[in-house]
Amino acid sequence: MSFRIKSALAMAVVMAATGTFYLFSVVEASRAIGHTAPPAVAVAYVLAVIVVSIIVQTALALIWPRDANARADERERAMQTTAGNWAGWVLSVGAVGALGHYWVNGDGNMLFHLVLASLIVAQTAEYASQIFLDRTRL
């Protein structure tokens, strides 16, 4: 497994775990106040993603320093491009869905959470796509 795929696998797990944490945070906060939680709930999530990502990437770079400093080769660049393209579609669908939800319900707080959730899902999908493309024909 190349360093970039190890990194993508680690980050996919980080995004899925922190995304789940975010989901439960929003649900619990919303239940506590009786309506959709305000965007401030996302602060803890953002801090968690930043801290955990730094720890994970630092650990990977310390374990495989040479690979971490190497530039992506042609195949890795092509995988990143394709995976990014697919993630863009995921983000677009999520964002449009969030806008549609806002149009119908007028819930601005939910719009914020749905857009952020779309970002999380899209980023997770990008990492998962890189892993998929590494295993199949590019």
Added chain:
Amino acid sequence: MGRKPPPIDNRVRAFREREGISQAALGEAIGVTRQTVIAIEQGRYSPSLESAFRISRVFGVGVEDIFVWTEAPGGAPRLK
């Protein structure tokens, strides 16, 4: 997804084993990762023209000695 794979076969593995070179060493020589060399040998990835030339230079042969177009003649229209 759903795109037909290019009709290109290769003999990279045969040449590499004949020369006694590891996948990692070949990757190092042409500027790609070991995983990319594996993907090339398994037919899951067609290298760029530059990488194909670099591979052939490593083995001291021509590009078409290693990479083979497998589509039957007449498959693509000839330009006038």
